[in-house]
Structures are given as structure tokens and as C-alpha cells.
Amino acid sequence: xxxxxxxxxxxxxxxxxxxxxxxxxxxxxxxxxxxxxxxxxxxxxxxxxxxxxxxxxxxxxxxxxxxxxxxxxxxxxxxxxxxxxxxxxxxxxxxxxxxxxxxxxxxxxxxxxxxxxxxxxxxxxxxxxxxxxxxxxxxxxxxxxxxxxxxxxxxxxxxxxxxxxx
Amino acid sequence: xxxxxxxxxxxxxxxxxxxxxxxxxxxxxxxxxxxxxxxxxxxxxxxxxxxxxxxxxxxxxxxxxxxxxxxxxxxxxxxxxxxxxxxxxxxxxxxxxxxxxxxxxxxxxxxxxxxxxxxxxxxxxxxxxxxxxxxxxxxxxxxxxxxxxxxxxxxxxxxxxxxxxx
DNA sequence: CATTATTAAGTCGTGCACGATTTATTATCT
DNA sequence: AGATAATAAATCGTGCACGACTTAATAATG
Numbered sequence: 001x002x003x004x005x006x007x008x009x010x011x012x013x014x015x016x017x018x019x020x021x022x023x024x025x026x027x028x029x030x031x032x033x034x035x036x037x038x039x040x041x042x043x044x045x046x047x048x049x050x051x052x053x054x055x056x057x058x059x060x061x062x063x064x065x066x067x068x069x070x071x072x073x074x075x076x077x078x079x080x081x082x083x084x085x086x087x088x089x090x091x092x093x094x095x096x097x098x099x100x101x102x103x104x105x106x107x108x109x110x111x112x113x114x115x116x117x118x119x120x121x122x123x124x125x126x127x128x129x130x131x132x133x134x135x136x137x138x139x140x141x142x143x144x145x146x147x148x149x150x151x152x153x154x155x156x157x158x159x160x161x162x163x164x165x166x
Numbered sequence: 167x168x169x170x171x172x173x174x175x176x177x178x179x180x181x182x183x184x185x186x187x188x189x190x191x192x193x194x195x196x197x198x199x200x201x202x203x204x205x206x207x208x209x210x211x212x213x214x215x216x217x218x219x220x221x222x223x224x225x226x227x228x229x230x231x232x233x234x235x236x237x238x239x240x241x242x243x244x245x246x247x248x249x250x251x252x253x254x255x256x257x258x259x260x261x262x263x264x265x266x267x268x269x270x271x272x273x274x275x276x277x278x279x280x281x282x283x284x285x286x287x288x289x290x291x292x293x294x295x296x297x298x299x300x301x302x303x304x305x306x307x308x309x310x311x312x313x314x315x316x317x318x319x320x321x322x323x324x325x326x327x328x329x330x331x332x
Numbered sequence: 333c334a335t336t337a338t339t340a341a342g343t344c345g346t347g348c349a350c351g352a353t354t355t356a357t358t359a360t361c362t
Numbered sequence: 363a364g365a366t367a368a369t370a371a372a373t374c375g376t377g378c379a380c381g382a383c384t385t386a387a388t389a390a391t392g
Binding site for chain 1: 192193194195196197198199200201202203204206207208219223226243244245294297298300301302303307308310311312314315316317318319321322323
């Protein structure tokens with residue numbers, strides 16, 4: 001893997017001499033910087049809810065499908081279980097979720113929203129609307145962005161695609 | 167700030183009923199997931215160099231402009247000084263950079279590449295090429311992506327734009 | 333059926349990332 | 363000039379994120 005490099009240099013570097021050498025010309029840097037700025041923009045919106053952005057996005061997954069296993073969440077959020085476990089414990093301590101071991105397979109742990117966790121959902125549309133507004137980009141541009149990023153994510157992470165169907 | 171929300175809901179939610187409610191339909195989630203996957207894709211490429219991705223990207227800035235101050239780096243990388251200081255100390259301990267206090271203004275700290283830090287630059291094109299190859303996206307798509315993300319970053323982080331000119 | 337392999341979470345250590353605060357230096361204002 | 367404000371890094375505490383490893387439970391194999 002990652003060894004189509006030679007031919008790439010042949011084909012691309014010849015036509016575009018020094019295309020991506022500067023930091024801010026690189027797409028990786030662009031994604032990196034964007035994720036920081038997004039994180040910082042979320043903070044004041046989520047602070048009143050007592051949530052961090054990773055916690056919020058985890059809840060978002062559960063609002064879509066309650067009772068997911070840790071592994072499911074891990075695949076959807078592109079996070080390792082070692083990241084997720086303590087995060088989920090914090091969400092549990094906050095009273096928003098409940099973790100239950102599987103009945104037939106005791107290795108698995110399933111995550112369920114509590115009443116309080118479900119209640120937070122009402123705040124979500126407002127948060128999302130604020131974020132979209134703050135980008136000052138039109139919906140079409142954002143949809144293209146999401147499309148490209150999803151392809152990038154699926155190709156780069158050579159495990160399962162981010163979404164099975166749809 | 168963030169209070170154009172009401173009118174947004176009027177204009178957008180009416181035309182696109184439930185546009186961004188699911189986790190993976192949201193651009194924030196897309197950026198978030200992409201940054202994780204990118205980070206993980208870089209790891210094996212940077213491991214031989216003994217660098218983490220944030221360290222690598224910091225060096226990239228210095229390859230472009232040596233002798234930047236911590237503040238300059240902070241603005242370019244969209245990182246706080248509290249993040250940057252320990253990162254720079256690690257890079258210094260690795261022998262790739264040198265930190266010197268300003269002569270006329272002793273508050274500022276300037277960062278200079280050492281011989282070893284400059285030498286690492288030779289490996290950069292290979293790393294970049296591998297990453298671009300791994301995305302399996304064509305250059306045009308990546309350029310559009312960078313363009314959109316830069317606008318997003320500039321609009322969302324309401325301080326200075328990511329790049330002065332160009 | 334017992335052994336081995338695989339899987340699912342969790343633990344641990346390192347590094348990133350932030351906000352709030354601190355310290356030290358420079359700028360500003362009577 | 364001397365008090366006050368502003369600025370630049372650094373420090374501290376919390377939480378995220380990973381890889382490497384461990385533990386426990388299920389699956390596969392002889």
C-alpha cells in the first residue's frame with residue numbers, strides 16, 4: 001500500500017511542478033485547520049448544554065439509532081474504542097446515556113439514551129443552524145463539501161465505508 | 167453573533183425540511199471524521215521520521231518561512247500557544263528546531279530550523295505524494311476542497327484569514 | 333471436548349487541544 | 363517617570379485521540 005507513489009510523481013509532478021509543497025496548499029492542512037476552527041465554533045454553543053463536541057456528535061449518532069454497540073459507534077465516528085470508552089463513561093456520569101452488556105454476547109456493550117439524553121435532542125437543530133449560518137457558505141457548497149469529504153474518508157480509511165447504504 | 171438563526175430556519179428549513187439532522191449529513195461531522203482518518207493515514211508515513219502529524223505540519227510552516235514567532239505559527243496553524251509551546255519543546259528536544267527569545271522584544275520567541283530540521287524537508291514530497299495518492303481523488307477535486315475549506319475556516323474563525331495574500 | 337484463535341471492550345502511556353490563569357515584558361497615559 | 367493597560371508565552375487542569383497491551387468472552391479447530 002501507498003506504493004503507487006513513483007508513478008504518481010511521474011504523472012503529476014511533471015505537469016504540476018511544485019503543486020502541494022506549502023502547508024496551506026495541502027488538503028490535509030486545510031482539513032486539519034478546519035476541524036480546529038469548527039471545534040472552537042461549537043464550544044460556546046455546547047457549553048450551555050455542558051457538552052464537548054465529541055460528546056455531542058456521539059449523542060447525534062445515538063439520536064439517529066439508539067442502542068448502538070461501542071463497535072458500531074467506533075466505526076461511525078472513526079474513533080478507537082480506547083477513545084470512546086472514557087468518553088462514554090463521562091456521558092454516563094452526566095446521566096445522558098446508559099451502558100448495558102449484551103445478553104447473548106457479553107463482550108459487547110450497548111449504549112442507550114436516557115430521558116435526559118433524549119431531551120438534549122431538541123437543542124440540536126438550533127446548534128446545527130448556527131453552525132451552518134456561521135460558515136457563510138450556501139447549502140450547495142456545503143453538500144459538495146460533505147460529498148467530497150465522505151469519498152476521501154472512505155478511500156483513506158480502507159475499512160468499511162462511513163455509511164452502509166443511502 | 168450566531169443569531170441570524172431564526173431567519174435561517176425560515177428560509178432554509180422550509181425549502182429543505184430536515185436537511186442536516188443526521189450525524190453523517192453534517193459537514194462538521196464530515197470534517198471531523200476526515201481529520202481522524204487523515205491523521206491515521208499519516209502516522210505510518212511519519213513514524214519512520216519520528217514525527218507526529220502536528221509536528222510535521224509545524225515543520226512544514228517553518229520550511230516555508232524559517233524563524234517564525236510562536237504567535238505567527240499559532241495563527242497559521244489555528245492552534246493556541248498553550249498547544250504549541252509543549253509541541254515546540256518536543257521538536258526542540260528532538261533536535262529539529264531551536265527557540266530563541268527576541269532581541270528587541272523579549273516577550274516573543276522565534277523558532278528556527280536546525281540542520282536536522284531542514285534535512286527532513288527532503289522527505290516531504292514523498293509523504294505528500296503518498297497522501298494524495300491514497301485519497302484516490304483527482305487534483306481538481308482536491309483543489310476545490312481546499313478552496314472551500316479555506317473559505318469555511320476564514321469565515322468561522324473570525325480573526326485573520328489563514329493566508330494574507332495569494 | 334479441550335485447545336487455540338478471534339473478537340470486543342477496556343487500560344495505560346504519550347501527545348494534542350483548549351480555556352483560564354500566570355508571568356514577564358512592552359506600550360500607554362496622565 | 364510611575365501607575366496602568368496591553369501583549370506574548372508559558373503553566374495548569376480537563377478532555378480527546380491514538381497505538382500497544384490486557385482481559386474476558388465467543389468462535390473455530392483438532
